[in-house]
Amino acid sequence: xxxxxxxxxxLKLPIPIMKLRKPLLIAAAAFATAMTANAHxxxxxxxxxxxxxxxxxxTTITASVKAANPPWVAxxxxxxxxxxxxxxxxxxxxxxxxxAHTKKIHLLLIDPSLTDYHHEHPVATDKPGEYSFNFKPLxxxxxxVFADLHPVASGMQEYDKTxxxxxxxxxxxxxxxGTVATVDGYRxxxxxxxxxxxxxxxxxxxxxxVTKPDGQPANVLEPLMGAFAHGVGFPSDLSGVVHVxxxxxEPDNAADxxxxxxxxxxxxxxxxxxxxxxQVQIDGRDRFAGFGFKVEPAVAADDxxxxxxxxxxxxxxxxxxxxxxxxxxxxxxxxxxxxTKSAKAVSSKDEAQHSAAAAIAxxxxxxxxxxxxITLSAEAVKVATxxxxxxxxxxxMVKNGLWIQSTKNVQNPYQGKAMLDCGSxxx
Numbered sequence: 001x002x003x004x005x006x007x008x009x010x011l012k013l014p015i016p017i018m019k020l021r022k023p024l025l026i027a028a029a030a031f032a033t034a035m036t037a038n039a040h041x042x043x044x045x046x047x048x049x050x051x052x053x054x055x056x057x058x059t060t061i062t063a064s065v066k067a068a069n070p071p072w073v074a075x076x077x078x079x080x081x082x083x084x085x086x087x088x089x090x091x092x093x094x095x096x097x098x099x100a101h102t103k104k105i106h107l108l109l110i111d112p113s114l115t116d117y118h119h120e121h122p123v124a125t126d127k128p129g130e131y132s133f134n135f136k137p138l139x140x141x142x143x144x145v146f147a148d149l150h151p152v153a154s155g156m157q158e159y160d161k162t163x164x165x166x167x168x169x170x171x172x173x174x175x176x177x178g179t180v181a182t183v184d185g186y187r188x189x190x191x192x193x194x195x196x197x198x199x200x201x202x203x204x205x206x207x208x209x210v211t212k213p214d215g216q217p218a219n220v221l222e223p224l225m226g227a228f229a230h231g232v233g234f235p236s237d238l239s240g241v242v243h244v245x246x247x248x249x250e251p252d253n254a255a256d257x258x259x260x261x262x263x264x265x266x267x268x269x270x271x272x273x274x275x276x277x278x279q280v281q282i283d284g285r286d287r288f289a290g291f292g293f294k295v296e297p298a299v300a301a302d303d304x305x306x307x308x309x310x311x312x313x314x315x316x317x318x319x320x321x322x323x324x325x326x327x328x329x330x331x332x333x334x335x336x337x338x339x340t341k342s343a344k345a346v347s348s349k350d351e352a353q354h355s356a357a358a359a360i361a362x363x364x365x366x367x368x369x370x371x372x373x374i375t376l377s378a379e380a381v382k383v384a385t386x387x388x389x390x391x392x393x394x395x396x397m398v399k400n401g402l403w404i405q406s407t408k409n410v411q412n413p414y415q416g417k418a419m420l421d422c423g424s425x426x427x
Contacts, residue, residue, distance in 0.1 A: 061085070061092055063147035063160040065107075068132070074168025077136040082107060082122045082147070084129050091129025098150040100157065101226040101245075105131060106148035108241055109164075110234055111139045113171035114275040117288070119232070140168030144238045157419075159241060173236060174292075175273040181289035185213030188278060188289035200271050200298040208262040208278050208289070217260035223251035224281040228258030233276035240270070247399040265396040268295040317383050320348050321390070321404065324380045327360060328403055331373060331413035332420060336366050343369075353379045370414050373403070380404040385427070392427040402426065 061084055068079040082105070084092035097104040109118040116138040122131030137143060147160045181188045192198065193205040208229075210218035221228045228251060231244040246262040262278065278289045313321070323346045330338035339360060346357035356379060359372035384390035384404045391408055395401035398414045401423075405411065410421045 059158045059160045060087055060151055060154045061147070061149055061158060061160055062087075063145070063149075063162050065145050065162055065164050067135075067164075072135070072137055072164065072166040074137050074140045074166055077134060080120075080122075080133050080135040080164075081125070082131040082133065084131070084147070084149070086151075086153070091127075092151070093128060094124055096152055098152055098155075100148070100150045101230075103225060104150075106243070107133065108146040108148060108232060108243075109135070109143050110238065111137065111143050111166075111171065112141050112238070113139060113173050114234055114236065114292075115139070115171055115174075115290075116143075117232075117277055117290070119279070137166040137168075139171040140166050141170040142166075144234075146241045148241075148243060155417075173273075175236065175294070177293050178291070181291060183287045183289055186218060186282070186287060186289075187211040188291075190291050197296055198268050198293060199296045200268050204265075204268070206264045208264070210260045210262070210280065218282070219259045220257055220282055221259035221262075222281040222284070223254055223256055223258075224279065224286070226250060228280070229262045230279045231264055231276060232279075233274055235270050236273040236275075242276075244396055247397065247401070263399065265394060265401075271295050271297040313383070313387060316349065320346065320350070320353060321380060321384060321406075323347075323357075324376065324404065325406060327357075327373065327376070328405070328413045329411070331366070331370060332411040332416060334366060334416040336363070336369060339363075339366075339369050350379070366416070370398075373413060374398070374400050377403045391425050393423050394426045395423045397422065 064083045066081050066083075068081050072078055084105075086092055086096075094104050100106070103121045105122050107118075107120045107122055109120070110116070118135065120133040120135070122133040124130070125132050143164050143166060145162045145164060147162070149158050149160065150156070151158060179190050187210070189209045189211070191207050191209070193207075196204050198204050210221065212218045212220075224230060227245045229246050231242070231246075233242045234240070244264055246258075247265055248263065251258065259280075262280075268274075273292065273294050276291045276293065278291070280287055280289075323342060326342035326345070327339050330336075330342055340363060343357045343360035346354065346361075348354050348357070353376070356372060356376035360369050360376060363369035363372060378400070381392055381402055381404060384392070389406055391405050393403050393405055393410060393412075395403070395412055395414045397419070401414050403413055408425060410423045410425075412420055412423045415422050
């Protein structure tokens with residue numbers, strides 16, 4: 001079975017909706033599928049990283065897709081036209097959109113069987129607000145289309161959802177689970193930490209190991225839209241979409257190589273069958289591995305075996321967490337000066353806390369400060385665990401990217417304004 005297309009946090013939706021924004025991260029498990037893809041580029045510009053995250057609101061941009069010469073017929077290539085308009089009906093130009101992982105428009109198309117997946121980057125036509133791309137649907141039926149956008153006006157990532165009709169035979173949904181996919185001889189194997197069951201609301205670390213056709217580790221993954229891989233997934237009802245990138249260092253230049261293992265931090269938000277696609281680039285060619293899995297429902301709080309509460313915080317611990325919060329807030333605001341100043345104010349007698357704060361205080365860049373903040377956060381987690389009024393949160397883009405907040409409103413210190421609400425509550 002061949003799948004075309006793609007794009008590298010599913011929405012938790014109480015009712016079906018047609019417009020989406022900032023979807024939730026999903027869990028990953030597996031269904032073997034072979035895939036290929038073609039991407040269409042728009043003009044390059046300065047990069048801004050992003051990922052799909054929790055929550056949804058009304059979008060500010062409306063997307064619609066049509067065939068340049070209808071109708072669409074399964075198995076036949078055709079030119080497709082994407083139209084973007086704002087709330088007032090005004091055409092949305094490239095200048096109205098921020099760059100997100102080297103592209104201003106990521107278009108995700110999937111058929112009801114969750115087997116024919118396309119990821120396209122439409123290019124501007126001569127008509128304002130109109131963008132074109134090539135599309136060859138494999139099956140007939142109603143394809144769901146998600147336009148992944150980052151409007152300058154809103155400053156937030158948005159997903160607008162629309163549909164297109166394709167004539168031809170429809171494929172049926174196969175809810176088979178599996179953990180291995182083979183694409184052009186490359187083997188993709190997915191596993192979870194300690195064989196953990198994927199469950200709604202619980203963080204799970206998923207690993208995808210890539211092996212060459214000769215059985216050797218595939219440490220040849222090339223930079224692809226600012227990352228070494230991209231993941232996208234859909235629930236069976238296509239009510240949402242997730243877009244995640246692997247944890248760890250992202251490539252700085254075209255010569256960098258990644259692999260053979262890709263780590264995704266997953267927090268599923270919807271029970272039931274899900275399809276998850278992983279995209280990599282090898283030898284200049286996109287390759288897609290598809291996995292299918294079932295997410296288990298959340299465990300009711302009454303059914304959990306809760307450990308005894310921690311001892312009340314001492315005054316020095318309260319002071320440390322207060323100082324820590326000032327650093328976290330500064331990093332979330334991309335304010336290096338405030339972060340280093342707050343770090344200098346940390347007067348903890350705990351050697352580990354003091355050392356981690358000192359590293360932040362001496363940082364000459366936000367990147368360095370955030371790297372040191374990982375260590376400081378590990379200390380904050382130790383102090384705040386099981387304490388009322390503190391929430392442990394996680395960033396899916398950063399290895400060991402935990403932090404502590406006193407509010408449930410996610411404000412990511414590792415991503416700052418670019419992805420302020422990327423992340424989720426772990427505990």
